[in-house]
Amino acid sequence: MTPQKPLAPVPLPPEAPLDMPEQRLDGNPPAMREVETQPPGLLVKRLLVISATAVLGLAASTDLRFQLSLDGLDTFDVLLLALFVPLVSWIAFGFVTSLTGFIKLMSGSHPGFVAVPRPREFRRHRTAVLMPVYNESVEAIFARVDAMTRSIAAEGGAADFDFFVLSDSNELHGRREEEAWGRLARTAPMRIYYRRRAENIGRKPGNIEEWVRRFGGAYEHMIVLDADSMMSGSAMVGLASVMESKPTVGLLQTVPMIINARTLFQRWMQFASHAYGHIASAGLLWWSGSEANFWGHNAIVRTRAFAESCGLPKLPGRPPFGGYIQSHDMVEAALLRRRGWAVHMVMIDGSYEEFPPTILDNAVRDRRWAQGNLQHLRLLASSGLHWTSRLHLLIGASAYLTSTAWLLLVLIQCKLGLSGHESLVSGGSSYRSLALTALYLFGPKLMALAWILASPDRRDGFGGVLAVLRSAAIEIVLSILSAPVAMVNQTKALAGLLLGIPSHWTSQNREVDHIPLGTALSKTREHLVLGMLFVVVGVLNPVLGFWLSPMIVGLLGAPWLIAGTSSRSWGDRVMASGTFVVPEPVLGSTPPHRSSRPVHDHEEAAQGA
Structure with missing residues (x-):
């Protein structure tokens, strides 16, 4: 047997150091560079969104405030209002954003998801594609790298793009990564580099920072990915061309859709992402303007802008709220x-990511995000931030407080209902508050369905009219049942963080076939106890029990929901039945347009970028 020829090493490129100074968040902010003029009317758009949110929030709470004040407000009445008004306003904010996106898409003033138009000739600076990894499936990682590098080469970008796999994996895992990289690098149509850090300082942001300090000076742009990201060559080369034509832009964040769904939970989330993501994204884009957000992946960044601006300081104090900033992207x-x-x-088009395979895996990821986003509350007073940036930070942090606030609201309602006081679910006029709350919750889903059904191409992409309606109905039922499960999971995460227990940096579990019912039972003790408590409340007050019934069913059925949705076989069955069908991903070198009208320039594709 002929001995295998050793793999030829592919060394790292010559170092091109780029200084990345630590930013001060207090005191005088750094001097700003000359900036482009804001698009006309952007401030008016934001004030309109905020005003509409306030009006809808007050409208939903007016009847409740009147009902509670009939016999005088006591402490629990005040607490109920203090929770309900901001919570319903939070939902109203999402409704307003989605309504804006719906109007933009239906009127044709926004094209939706489109291929990135780019000129035939543009000045080509070097771009690095960075994929940080941490003990991920080696086969899956390098299959993605292989697909993306070939797609970049097919778009003519091989000479201008370099691909870096930046590993924080352990030594044993790293050896397997290096072997896979060596095999791929010998046959790849473009340069692929691999670097493993001996010390994982600062997690992913520390990994990116170390690359910037060593190699960033050689690259005008960097496209930042996650280990589960996929982007087409057309998308990546197109983003680089937009950056070339817009020298005042520091970052372009794409909206990745979910792909490679296998379990029932993933297929459900994939349908929700494709079906509802369009109107929410179009609305968010409409009011965020040049103060949009960074989600940490599937985005292109101007390297020198990042180096001069984004050296993250360590927060004073110990984790979970001190130390390294976890949700670094925002x-x-x-x-x-x-x-x-x-x-x-x-x-x-052409920007995708994968999703955790089960409700439990999603909760683990959610706990990390909760810690990082709650850290942002300490950054709201940082010097020099644009007020819209502060709003983004506040929204991100608030998302991990609302679940606990909803639970407190329900518990207060139970107390009021059992003691004979008026509450949100007693008294005829307060039903209007519940009806408006339901409208704000489910209105965006109905608007998204209307947008899908308005176009034959979009209907066909989701499997036809009946498939769309069936999928949406099942998705809404699953969402109602899973909401109390997520509420308890996020409340547990918040309680742990308040007790000083930080989240741990573990590799994400992306390959699950089924969670046994016994395992699901052991992870949902708190859900079952709370569900039984609400059953008792329902026996003592049947009216209250009726309104609590969806929550009761969701909590008591949590183990079966978790186990059932973790199944790949159930995922295959729903797909075979034509349920949760989504449009095919655009990963080829020349993705077609999905919009119903042509796109002629960069302004329409980037909507002001």
Whole structure:
């Protein structure tokens, strides 16, 4: 047997150091560079969104405030209002954003997800594609790298793009990564580099920072991915061309859709992402303008802008709320804007990510995000931030407080209902508050369905009219049942963080076939106890029990919901029945347009980028 020829090493490129100074968040902010003029009317758009949110929030709470004041307000009445008004306003904010996106898409003033148009000739600077990894499936990682490098080469970008796999994996895992990289690098149509850090300082942001300090000076742009990201060559080369034509832009964030769904939970989330993501994204893009957000992946960044603006400091104190900033991306977007760089979101074809396979795996990821986003509350007073950036930070942090607030609201309602007081679910006029709350919750889903059904091409992409309606009906039922499960999971995460227990940096579980019912039972003790408590409340007060019934069913059925949705076989069955069908991903070198009208220039694709 002929001995195998050793793999030829592919060394790292010559180092091109780029300084990345630590930013001060207090005191005088850094001097801003000259910035582009804001699009006309952007302030009016934002004030309109905020005003509409306030009006809808007050409208939903007016009847309740009147009902509670009939016999005088006591402490629990005040607490009920203090929770309900901001919570319903939070939902109203999402409704207003989605309504705006719905109007933009239905009127044709926004094209939706489109291929990135680019000129035939543009000045080509070097771009690095960075994929940080941490003990991920080696086969899956390098299959994605292989597909993306070939797609970039097919778009003619091989000479201008380099691909870096930046590993924080352990030594044993790293050896397997290096072997896979060596095999791929010998046959790849473009340069692929691999670097493993011996010390994982600062997690992913530390990994990116180390690359910037060593190699960033050689690259005008960097496209930042996650280990589960996929982007087409057309998308990546197109983003680079937009950056070339817009020198004041520091970052372009794409809106990734979910792909490679296998379990029932993933297929459900994939349908929700494709069906509802369009109107929410179009609305968010409409009011965020040049103060958009960074989600940490599937985005292109101007390397020198990032280096001068985004050196993250360590927060004083110990984790979970001190130490390294975990949700670095939103902070980096705010720091780029503070320095004067525009940060835009774009809706383009060819940008994708995977989703955790089960409810439990999603809860683990959610706990990490909760810690990082709650850290942002400490950054709201940072010097020099644009007020819209502060709003993004506040929204992100609030998302992980609302579940606990809803639980407190329900518990207060139970107390009021059992003691004979008026509450949200007693008294005829307060039913209007519930009806408006339901409208704000489910209105965006109905608007998204109307948008899908309005176009034959979109209907066909989701499997036809009946498939769309069936999928939406099942998705709504699953969402109602899973909402109390997520509420308890996020409340547990918040309680742990308040007790000083930080989240741990573990590799994400992306390959699950089924969670046994016994395992699901052991993870849902708190859900079952709370569900039984609400059963008792329902026996004592049947009216209250009727309104609590969806929550009771969701909590008591949590183990079966978790186990059932973790199944790949159930995922295959729903797909075979034509349920949760989504449009095929656009991963080829020349993705077709999905819009119903042609796109002629960069302004329409980037919507102001």
